[in-house]
Amino acid sequence: MRTKDIAEALAGRLDGDGAIEIDRLVHPARAERPSDLALAISADAVAALAHSKAQAVVVSADHPVPSGSFRAVITTNEARLAFARLTALFDHGPALEKGIHPTAVVASDAKLGVGVSIGAYSVVGPRSRIGAGTAIMPQVTIGADVTIGTQGVFHTGVRIGDRSAIGDRVIVHPNAVIGSDGFSFAPDLMSTAAFTADVVLTRVHSLGNVAIGDDVEIGACTTIDRATLESTRIGSGTKIDNHVHIGHNVTIGESCIVCGMVGISGSVTIGDRVRLGGGVGIGDHLRIGDQAVVAAGSGVAGNVPAGAFVSGYPAQPHQRALEQFVYASRQKRLHEKVEGLAMRLGALELTNKK
């Protein structure tokens, strides 16, 4: 790729030499070869430009460099988006040979689209269908009656349970599990009634599936349980990080962000464009409205209205949580003040008695 091509791909402005062949994207401090493109869209990286050996750089319109400082300067108005696009340009993807590896075990009635690749030792179950261009890395297992869309990537060790329905361009990271059984028993697990000595836990089987939209990303070691009768649903465009637990019968809307180690209990309903910070827990059957934000580490014990920003354990409106935190830090002073008032009051009472 030449600097000219990159400027075009980013819809950025090019100043200087458009013919430099670029083969690597680096921090300005790491630039060492003419073919390195230094990325300087953060203030920190811009500062590093002063001592950089880079010949070609990408900068933000917010942090311009003097004209002529480098052989080629690409300036972008949307720095974060340009950054994302640049990384896509330089990602060659995982190393997977084209075609079906001879050791893959594919059911005779499974259907594979044009250009599907399946890695060593992967297993595709009966009646499952995989869309054109999707890459199944080595040691993936896909159950029975699964449908997977086009242009997806399923990394090593991914487990897809029976009947899962997965859209186009879905990326699933290593050792994630989609379509495992829900955790549901009779009697109800967290019912207020005590578990007496004769309790027997009878399994509620999971007859439903997991349904995932398009352009969804699912992190490493994340698990999504299938529904009891219907579908656990993940809307299109939603991105899920590592170690996330999504219980049975959950519905998550479109373009949501679910950060690492979030736990979503059974039958929770989450709207569109919701953001859940790392380590958030959500109690069962709750509803989180569109565009709500839950701060990292919060425990949600009640419904969250659309657009709300909540934090804490139990989660409450963030301003209220902050206020309580501030008051908690003033306790010592408050106790001392009350003690002082009590002494002054006692003195007054004594005076009055006389």
Place this chain on the structure above:
Amino acid sequence: MRTKDIAEALAGRLDGDGAIEIDRLVHPARAERPSDLALAISADAVAALAHSKAQAVVVSADHPVPSGSFRAVITTNEARLAFARLTALFDHGPALEKGIHPTAVVASDAKLGVGVSIGAYSVVGPRSRIGAGTAIMPQVTIGADVTIGTQGVFHTGVRIGDRSAIGDRVIVHPNAVIGSDGFSFAPDLMSTAAFTADVVLTRVHSLGNVAIGDDVEIGACTTIDRATLESTRIGSGTKIDNHVHIGHNVTIGESCIVCGMVGISGSVTIGDRVRLGGGVGIGDHLRIGDQAVVAAGSGVAGNVPAGAFVSGYPAQPHQRALEQFVYASRQKRLHEKVEGLAMRLGALELTNKK
């Protein structure tokens, strides 16, 4: 299955046609075929019956339907239990061909019971024994000297460490790990002594195993570390959800519920019929008494007596935790009140001086 058979299996009362052939269990709103059985044991589902196309329904005695509303009505007194049994009737289990897949690598001195199935690419180590009727799905690894009981199901990607001893009818979900090494070093990890610049962490090796009773269920991506010298123990009937971490030397009693993302540190002892909500953390060497309940998201930093209900971080009796939460929400008012008292007291003092 006919409606008559289902009513019998649930020990329920049948009104109407007992000869309807049923092949699917659905929410009342989803019923569309004569062979659909609509399940209406929750108030919500009962409400949906009004507009349902269902011909056969299962209802709770608590939510009866008028006689003659449907071709067949099965009424049950124990709704949740009937629900669990119904789902079992309609679960055909994972798709696994009978027998030992030709690609499975089974040690020559391993012993397999009658009717054991082993999926593609699974590996069974030396001297291990698997009981009659147990299903090992594809890509499972079973170490050396492992014993597994009868009628179990080991889903794809499950890892069973050396010397594990597992009972009958145990279900292990995808990518769970049983019998990994404990996390233990010299010096002690969380000792109060500082780690000085010359610290060297020396490994304590895990020579023990994991011992699991009958009818235990272990969730996807859950890990259970083996003991240092003896056994990490999980009692019969205990159900463990996804992403649970059970440290070395832990003992969990019978018929416990361990919800998703619970972390149990090393050498913790948990009684029978204990329930741990999602995301609970338990500090090392603690004891949790029989039938105790720990609310979701709590951090347990001390022993919990039998029958107690605790919550919070650090966990305390739930009523006390609630009380503190209520007081925390009244801080602003309290500060204002104290401020008001201080002003009134100042005024009185001024008056008195005159």
Place this chain on the structure above:
Amino acid sequence: MRTKDIAEALAGRLDGDGAIEIDRLVHPARAERPSDLALAISADAVAALAHSKAQAVVVSADHPVPSGSFRAVITTNEARLAFARLTALFDHGPALEKGIHPTAVVASDAKLGVGVSIGAYSVVGPRSRIGAGTAIMPQVTIGADVTIGTQGVFHTGVRIGDRSAIGDRVIVHPNAVIGSDGFSFAPDLMSTAAFTADVVLTRVHSLGNVAIGDDVEIGACTTIDRATLESTRIGSGTKIDNHVHIGHNVTIGESCIVCGMVGISGSVTIGDRVRLGGGVGIGDHLRIGDQAVVAAGSGVAGNVPAGAFVSGYPAQPHQRALEQFVYASRQKRLHEKVEGLAMRLGALELTNKK
């Protein structure tokens, strides 16, 4: 091994018979054979010695036993370290046949050192190099351009992403994932700007790698994301427990302890000899200084200075967190006291008016 050899290996003092053949390490209560060595370095285990059938014992100099109580007594001054070394003496390691299993798929241009073992169905990608004596258990996948040092152990189901660089004597437990993609998008995930209806989440690809030093241990189901441009780094001697999530661009120093279920967000920098208790969460871009300790269950929302001990959510100096906890438990009393003062003050005001 004879008692004499064991005493030497522990640099301990031997009293009695040095020729007893030992083949098992046990708790004193479990000793039953002459070849059992009873380990009694904790007070609890020492107490059990009174009724033990052990003939050979290891004791701490802090808990000596009367001379002549056993056929052989090994006394150690550094009990915890001796314990660690003893367990190493009796660990025969996982059962893995020497050499490359015929079913392993190793790229033709991968390079394997002397004595490397690779288990059934493991896959090694193009241009990857594995150092002498390293054991790859069954069903491990190693990507392209990976380097792994000598004498390591990679347990079943481990996934190593492209370009990972791993040192000597590294142990990775089952189903851990090293080098998965970072969780990064444009626009920024937790930016304060609302996600409006037209939001499109554009992926930031992970072009960097994970770099791991020597003598590192990584727990079961732990995930370490690779960096965007450079390296996510784990320093030599650092030990990481199960279910830990380490985000992209994170740097962890040397000889750190990271307990189970810790979540470290992107671009966090952690010093040397830092200890993070179970379930700790750390917000993105934060810095944790050398030898800091974060108590279990804490949520870190700001930088932590070197040597600090913090706890709570949000984490603060432990003494302050404890103080606030104590004050929180006195709220009821404080409210009552303020109420009492208000009544007394009212009475005084009334008196004064007259």
